[in-house]
Amino acid sequence: MGIAERKKRHKEEVRASILEAAWQLVVQDGWQALSIRKIAEAIEYSVPVIYDHFANKEAILLELIKQGFQQLNQELIKAKHRATTPEEQIEAMAYAYWKFAFDNVAYYQVMYGLGIPSCETVNQISELSTFSDLILQPVKELIAAGKQPDTDPFLKLHTFWSMLHGLVSINMMGSGENKSDLNQLVLQDFIRGFVTGMKS
Amino acid sequence: MGIAERKKRHKEEVRASILEAAWQLVVQDGWQALSIRKIAEAIEYSVPVIYDHFANKEAILLELIKQGFQQLNQELIKAKHRATTPEEQIEAMAYAYWKFAFDNVAYYQVMYGLGIPSCETVNQISELSTFSDLILQPVKELIAAGKQPDTDPFLKLHTFWSMLHGLVSINMMGSGENKSDLNQLVLQDFIRGFVTGMKS
DNA sequence: TTATTTTACCTAACAGTGTTAGCAAAGGTA
DNA sequence: TACCTTTGCTAACACTGTTAGGTAAAATAA
Numbered sequence: 001m002g003i004a005e006r007k008k009r010h011k012e013e014v015r016a017s018i019l020e021a022a023w024q025l026v027v028q029d030g031w032q033a034l035s036i037r038k039i040a041e042a043i044e045y046s047v048p049v050i051y052d053h054f055a056n057k058e059a060i061l062l063e064l065i066k067q068g069f070q071q072l073n074q075e076l077i078k079a080k081h082r083a084t085t086p087e088e089q090i091e092a093m094a095y096a097y098w099k100f101a102f103d104n105v106a107y108y109q110v111m112y113g114l115g116i117p118s119c120e121t122v123n124q125i126s127e128l129s130t131f132s133d134l135i136l137q138p139v140k141e142l143i144a145a146g147k148q149p150d151t152d153p154f155l156k157l158h159t160f161w162s163m164l165h166g167l168v169s170i171n172m173m174g175s176g177e178n179k180s181d182l183n184q185l186v187l188q189d190f191i192r193g194f195v196t197g198m199k200s
Numbered sequence: 201m202g203i204a205e206r207k208k209r210h211k212e213e214v215r216a217s218i219l220e221a222a223w224q225l226v227v228q229d230g231w232q233a234l235s236i237r238k239i240a241e242a243i244e245y246s247v248p249v250i251y252d253h254f255a256n257k258e259a260i261l262l263e264l265i266k267q268g269f270q271q272l273n274q275e276l277i278k279a280k281h282r283a284t285t286p287e288e289q290i291e292a293m294a295y296a297y298w299k300f301a302f303d304n305v306a307y308y309q310v311m312y313g314l315g316i317p318s319c320e321t322v323n324q325i326s327e328l329s330t331f332s333d334l335i336l337q338p339v340k341e342l343i344a345a346g347k348q349p350d351t352d353p354f355l356k357l358h359t360f361w362s363m364l365h366g367l368v369s370i371n372m373m374g375s376g377e378n379k380s381d382l383n384q385l386v387l388q389d390f391i392r393g394f395v396t397g398m399k400s
Numbered sequence: 401t402t403a404t405t406t407t408a409c410c411t412a413a414c415a416g417t418g419t420t421a422g423c424a425a426a427g428g429t430a
Numbered sequence: 431t432a433c434c435t436t437t438g439c440t441a442a443c444a445c446t447g448t449t450a451g452g453t454a455a456a457a458t459a460a
Contacts, residue, residue, distance in 0.1 A: 007436085007437095035416085036418060037417080037418090045439095046440080048419085048421095048440095051418095051419070051420080056418075057417095057418065112369075112373075159389050159390055162363070162369070162371065162386065163366045163367065165370055166362045166363045166366015166369060166370075169312075169365060169369060170361060186355060186358050189359050190359055193359070193393060193394070200400070203456095236448080246409065247410090247448085248449075248450095251447095252409090257446095
């Protein structure tokens with residue numbers, strides 16, 4: 001039954017081309033300008049074909065978000081492997097997170113930009129990301145080596161992630177003026193504060 | 201020329217009713233569901249009348265954002281006045297910020313939720329808000345009283361705002377599960393870390 | 401008071417959007 | 431060859447923001 005497999009393969013190709021076209025459109029014009037008809041035109045198929053592969057537009061964005069988190073995750077893993085001590089690991093991952101966000105502004109905005117009405121699913125994905133596991137370990141080590149070993153590592157993890165996102169988010173808005181110097185300082189300030197705050 | 205004034209008054213009434221209706225719709229169904237036609241129906245006028253008062257839909261949202269920042273600002277001022285020491289002032293304002301965000305989720309999401317394609321203007325407004333001035337003073341006092349008086353107060357202010365926003369933003373996403381306990385702890389953790397990080 | 405101009409407002413349209421029902425043609429199976 | 435399933439399309443529905451053009455009322459001028 002090689003025919004069925006060929007069909008299946010072709011179907012997956014179309015699905016992939018939809019995602020590719022969607023992603024390209026998002027990068028080009030922002031996720032606000034993404035439309036089913038533009039995707040259809042890009043993949044040279046009619047509109048309803050897209051609905052054979054995705055339930056709705058939201059599902060396409062959701063898949064992009066998934067890919068975004070996977071890519072971010074890989075960057076974080078790489079950054080972590082480059083460092084040795086818990087401090088360095090956390091610092092490296094914060095920088096990697098920052099770099100990913102500003103290298104892929106469109107991605108980041110889709111991932112966190114509330115581009116999707118029902119945020120429940122987004123939340124599930126972001127929760128699902130290995131992000132937590134990656135940071136949890138060095139955080140635990142830092143806490144264990146510090147002066148307050150009773151500190152809840154999950155709390156610290158949550159704080160870390162939240163504040164890092166806030167930093168990125170706020171600094172992404174104000175890209176009008178060129179204050180990249182301040183941005184770097186803010187990131188450094190955040191990391192230093194977080195790490196030293198956990199030791200003492 | 202009382203007639204002209206009556207007309208002017210009426211025009212302002214219509215304008216106010218547009219904003220009121222828009223706000224009510226945003227609160228009810230979220231800013232994603234806001235539409236010119238719904239506003240027109242609510243104020244019992246035809247659609248083009250709205251365009252006599254606002255250039256486009258974006259301008260309406262922008263006005264709502266302005267009002268949001270004004271309201272937030274007042275809450276912050278009140279919170280600051282309730283406290284005396286710089287530490288308490290910062291803490292009170294952080295709590296007030298947090299409370300405002302979760303008491304007015306719709307507002308907060310319009311204000312920071314990238315509901316508007318061209319973020320430049322939004323940025324101008326948020327920059328314009330007296331938010332900075334309010335926090336800058338106690339931050340300066342804290343720095344002056346601490347062990348590192350050379351610290352840049354603007355840097356700390358920026359860090360404070362960013363992280364606070366991140367905290368709110370992340371915790372707003374995950375409203376599916378009830379983790380209000382963790383939320384409170386995270387906020388406390390953040391404030392403690394920020395204040396003590398500035399002293400030492 | 402009548403004529404004229406301005407204002408206020410509405411209907412209807414244009415160009416988009418997401419989504420789906422229904423149909424034609426091609427492909428595979430018996 | 432006859433049948434059935436899959437594949438893909440056209441066309442429509444119900445929305446969206448925005449605007450052009452016309453009408454009736456109100457204010458002004460004669």
